[in-house]
Amino acid sequence: MKVVLPLRWLRGGALLALAAIVAVPLQAGGAGEAIYRHGILPSGAPLHAAREQGMRLEGEVAACVNCHRRSGLGMIEGHVSIPPVAGSYLFHPRAATGDDLDLPFVAGMRADRDPYTDDTLARAIRQGIGADGRPLDVLMPRYDLDDAQMAALIAYLKELSPGAVPGVTDSVLHFATIFTPDSDPVARQGVLNVLTRFFEDKNHFTRAQSPRLRSSRRLRFKVNRHWELHVWQLEGAPETWDAQLRAFLHAQPVFAVISGLGGRTWEPVHHFCEAEELPCLFPNVDLPVDNERDFDTVYFSKGVLLEAELIAHALRAADAGPGPHRLVQVYRSNDVGAAAAARLRAALGQEEGWHVDDVGLAATGTHAALRSAVAEAHAGDVLVLWLRPADIAALGPVPAGVHAVYMSGRMGGLDDTPLPEAWRASTHMAYPFDMPAHRTVQVDYPLGWFRIRQIPVVAQQVQADTYLACIILSDTLNHMVDTFVRDYLVERIEEMLEHRILTGYYPRLALAPNQSFASKGGYIVHFSPGGGKQVVADGEWITP
Amino acid sequence: MTERDPNSTQGRIVMRDANWIRAMAMLAAAMLVSVAGVRAESADEHMPAAPRAREPAVTSTSVQYVVPDVTLVRQDGKSVSLPHEMNDGRPVVLNFIFTTCGSICPLMSQVLGQFQRKLGAESQHVHLMSISIDPEEDTPPRLREYASQFGAGPGWNHYTGTLTASQQAQRAFDVYRGDKMSHTPVTLLRAAPGQPWLRLDGFVTPDQLLMHYRHLTGAR
Numbered sequence: 001m002k003v004v005l006p007l008r009w010l011r012g013g014a015l016l017a018l019a020a021i022v023a024v025p026l027q028a029g030g031a032g033e034a035i036y037r038h039g040i041l042p043s044g045a046p047l048h049a050a051r052e053q054g055m056r057l058e059g060e061v062a063a064c065v066n067c068h069r070r071s072g073l074g075m076i077e078g079h080v081s082i083p084p085v086a087g088s089y090l091f092h093p094r095a096a097t098g099d100d101l102d103l104p105f106v107a108g109m110r111a112d113r114d115p116y117t118d119d120t121l122a123r124a125i126r127q128g129i130g131a132d133g134r135p136l137d138v139l140m141p142r143y144d145l146d147d148a149q150m151a152a153l154i155a156y157l158k159e160l161s162p163g164a165v166p167g168v169t170d171s172v173l174h175f176a177t178i179f180t181p182d183s184d185p186v187a188r189q190g191v192l193n194v195l196t197r198f199f200e201d202k203n204h205f206t207r208a209q210s211p212r213l214r215s216s217r218r219l220r221f222k223v224n225r226h227w228e229l230h231v232w233q234l235e236g237a238p239e240t241w242d243a244q245l246r247a248f249l250h251a252q253p254v255f256a257v258i259s260g261l262g263g264r265t266w267e268p269v270h271h272f273c274e275a276e277e278l279p280c281l282f283p284n285v286d287l288p289v290d291n292e293r294d295f296d297t298v299y300f301s302k303g304v305l306l307e308a309e310l311i312a313h314a315l316r317a318a319d320a321g322p323g324p325h326r327l328v329q330v331y332r333s334n335d336v337g338a339a340a341a342a343r344l345r346a347a348l349g350q351e352e353g354w355h356v357d358d359v360g361l362a363a364t365g366t367h368a369a370l371r372s373a374v375a376e377a378h379a380g381d382v383l384v385l386w387l388r389p390a391d392i393a394a395l396g397p398v399p400a401g402v403h404a405v406y407m408s409g410r411m412g413g414l415d416d417t418p419l420p421e422a423w424r425a426s427t428h429m430a431y432p433f434d435m436p437a438h439r440t441v442q443v444d445y446p447l448g449w450f451r452i453r454q455i456p457v458v459a460q461q462v463q464a465d466t467y468l469a470c471i472i473l474s475d476t477l478n479h480m481v482d483t484f485v486r487d488y489l490v491e492r493i494e495e496m497l498e499h500r501i502l503t504g505y506y507p508r509l510a511l512a513p514n515q516s517f518a519s520k521g522g523y524i525v526h527f528s529p530g531g532g533k534q535v536v537a538d539g540e541w542i543t544p
Numbered sequence: 545m546t547e548r549d550p551n552s553t554q555g556r557i558v559m560r561d562a563n564w565i566r567a568m569a570m571l572a573a574a575m576l577v578s579v580a581g582v583r584a585e586s587a588d589e590h591m592p593a594a595p596r597a598r599e600p601a602v603t604s605t606s607v608q609y610v611v612p613d614v615t616l617v618r619q620d621g622k623s624v625s626l627p628h629e630m631n632d633g634r635p636v637v638l639n640f641i642f643t644t645c646g647s648i649c650p651l652m653s654q655v656l657g658q659f660q661r662k663l664g665a666e667s668q669h670v671h672l673m674s675i676s677i678d679p680e681e682d683t684p685p686r687l688r689e690y691a692s693q694f695g696a697g698p699g700w701n702h703y704t705g706t707l708t709a710s711q712q713a714q715r716a717f718d719v720y721r722g723d724k725m726s727h728t729p730v731t732l733l734r735a736a737p738g739q740p741w742l743r744l745d746g747f748v749t750p751d752q753l754l755m756h757y758r759h760l761t762g763a764r
Contacts, residue, residue, distance in 0.1 A: 053750050055654050061693070067647040077647050078721065078728040138747050139647055498723040508707070512644040512678065512724065520680040540706070543680040 031149070032156025037070065039063035041149055049141035057141050064153075066513070067139065070295060071487035072160035074108040075495060080139065083108040087158035090116040090131075104162050104483035121157075122150045166253030168225075168484045173477075175199075176230045176254040178283065180241070182263030187459035191261050191284060191466045192231065197453050198470040199229045230254060234269075241268040249276060256281060256489055259469045261462070264335055270297050279490045282469035282518075284462045286410050287336035292516045298493060300465055300506065301519045304340035304386070304410055307430035309544035311384060311406045312347035314428065314524045315354075317539075318404075325403075326355045328377040329384045330370070333360035337386025337411060344384065371396035378402075386411060393418035398426060406430065409525075414461065415533045424527040428538060432522030433461065434507040435537055442504055461505055468504040472497065507541065602746035604756065609732075609741050612716040616675065616705040619687040626713060629701070631737040634671040635761050637753070638732040640719050641702075642678035643690040648729050650694075651747060655731075657694040658750035659757075670757070672700035675713050677724045679704040717741075735760045 031042040039047040039059045046059030064085065068074050072086035083089070084106050095101050095111040103109065114131045116124065123129050125143050128136045145153065167174040177195055179188050203226050232248045234241045245268075257278060262269070262285035270289040273280035273296045280297040288299040302309070315327075329344065331337030341358050348354040359373040370391055377383035379401025385392065385408065392412050398405070405427040412419070412429065415436060419427060433439065443460075446467040450457055457463060476492050497518055498510040506519035521543035525535040611627045618624050630636055639656065641649040653674065660667045674691075676682035682690075687702040696702070704710070714720035719730050733742040733756060742760055744753070 051651070051654070053658065055658055055750070057654075061650060066650070069646075075646075076725075077645075078726055080648060080728075082647060139651055495725050498725065508680075510678070510680070510724070512642070512681070513646050514644045515681060543683075543706075 030156060031152035032154070032159075035145070035149060035153045036064045036156050042152065048144040050144075051141050052138065062141060062143070069487070069491050069513070071485050071491055072157065073106045073162075073483070073485065073488050073491070075491065076107050080137075081108040082139075083110060085157055086160035086162060088161035090121060090157065104485070105481050106483055106488075118154055121154055125150065125153070162483065162485050165255060165484045165486065167255035171225055172228050173225045173484075174228050174230060174252060174254040176232050176248065176252075176257045178232045178234065178245070178257055178260035178269055180234050180238075180261070180263045180266070180269070181236065183261040184263070184459070187284075187462050188261050190456070190458040190463045191259060193455045194450070194463050194466040195229055195259060195470065197455060198467065199227050202227045202474065238265055238268050242272050245269065245272045249278070254278070255484060255486065256473070257283070258473055259283060259466045262286070270294070273297050277486060279486050281473055281493070282465065284465055287339050288517070292514050294516060295487070295490060297516065298490065298511060299517050300468075300509070301432050302517045303432070304336050304408055305343045306432045306517075306522060306544070307408050307410060308340045308343035309347060310430045310432065310522045310524055310542055312344055313542050313544040314406070314538070315348065315382065316351065324353050324355050326357065326378070326381045327384060328381055329356065329358045329386060330373045330376075331358070331360055331386035332363060332365070332388075332391070334363040335386070335388065335411075337408065340386050340408065341384070367394040370394060375399055382406065389413045389418050393420070395420055395423060398423055402426065404428065406524075409433075415535055419527075421531065424531070425529070427527065429525050429535065430522060431525045431535065431537075432519070433505040435523060435525075436535065438507065439505055442502055445502060446504065464504045471502075472500070602744055602748050602752060605743045605745075606740045607718075607743050609717055612712045614705070614709040614712045616703040616709055616713070617684060619684050619691060619702040621684045624703075626703075629673065629703075630671075632671060633736070634669055634699075635736065635757070636671045636673060636732075636734045637757070638673045638675070638717070638734075639730065640677050640714060640717075640727065641674050642676050642724050643682050643686050644678065645724070648727065652729055652731070653690070653694040655748060655750050655753060656700065657696065659753045660697050660700055661695070662750055662754050667697055667699050670699055672696075674700070674702045675710060676702065676704045677710060677714060677727060679707055679710040733757060733760055
């Protein structure tokens, strides 16, 4: 884009108005947003910036979002405080302390600074000179932006200012939880029981009866808001979910989606949250959407996709000698095992000497069909079972001479899998959780909480994860004080999660920008000899 | 302890405010004393400051570290011994990064890249080492992608491994800060095995790094 206008003559509003006409329509979401989030100029060319001594930045790595985050509220990294750049934090009048500012608290905010003007802000972005005339931190690059591009960016920063957030009122925080129609009805009730009771407890302890405390100019008090849970129960085919979700959100805006339960696919929900920029926190799903560039949904783990990667890792590590080796995968075509099988096939496809045969069973296939599918594995082959407990219980004889059997722990029921006795000696299970002995103390806490509140444990891991999701949300909101900004909620979880000591079924949880899966690994386990449910790790924790 | 009953945090917030009120009272009492100081400071703020290249605050110290005997995984997927990698006879420049880091690491890596280019042909004889502090996320393919983003030449290796191995390495060089978001920029130089390390805390520039490197290896 060439703007052949004497833009430098123009100032303030005139410039902004012109930028709005010239630049904004060129990029979906606005020219300023494209610069800020993606490092892309309205022409489609990459954003350019420089640091001292000829160090140049270009495109995505130069984008403001890397440091100032999508919320524009900045972050703290080590001793480095990245200040908020959302407009109200730049243009506020000078104040003696942060408490004099009528702005939601964020860690890097500065009160005792002259307000930026459009001109001094442009100078800061181009030349790295702050409102007070001093050089900015070495981390801040100097950007090559022409006047129109600068105006678009500044207009965007002004838009970023925290304002009214849908789902947040003076007295209520609205949350939704989402259940897909194909989610397991028993587990669904288990999840709902945990959520309902957590919200009840939360509200019981907020001093709803006492006079509400309000923020004032001099004193910053946290307003105790009532938490309200809305259950979004989807119906029908996945193609129709998006419209249903939009209708739910329209009828009752929510601040975030918490937990929930999926079945064969979560994809429409994931994309809905991404499109609406609605935080979707730790849904219980076997098959998440594996795109770490997406921002709004964070998962506990990569589910069955992680299991596929764990099995691929184990097969590589086993080093079965020169191939060809044959691997037979059995799954129901309508279940999440199909995607897991595809992931394992892709992972082994990069290896020499592996031949993978997939046997997809129809949704309604009989046990006879299941047994003949399993019998596709011959002597020396590796057999992988992506099957639910009902199918696992109905397995026939172990194929003669089969080299090894792997099964999905998440799908097959983990320690409680009904795997027939004859299979136990030769079967390894992908186990993307901490070992039972290690997690006892961790899981005792939610189990005690369930017991005291008489919540039946019907799906222990899913319910423990639900409780953990609630605790993470609650802790994060407490740290956010009253800065209710959806992006900021996700960012604070990304930054704080690693500090958690109680992490439920997982040995450790950690996120960061561009990370969507909090637990990164798992074990491959086998069954202890002599029967019983006890599983034993084949080796160390694997992060494939 | 991060697990809390939902009610206890409310108390914590109020406590913060109570502290704040106390602090305000103390501040009021100290007002007479502090006014002069505050005024002096704000006067300084309004001084017309000529824009100048900011001199980053870097502190350098000479420290003896014991290189821990841990196994790391290099960006090419090979398992390697850290002492073996470090003691190949070349001078070593070491830092700690993670690939999804937004602010600190990209600058540190850019500085290392620029430093390597400034060395020119000599870069073959200097071993640049970057160890991930987020090894569970930073797989070898991710490290390769990250390295190429910063134009890493042949003498620059990136390492991952188990969480324990990475933390042992971080502890040995006193850069472990409990979690990756609390990390601080540190660059370590050593002229040869057995020699002390030069520890640079803060953001060094490529030229500063080159100067320290020349000084260290020249004095060998």
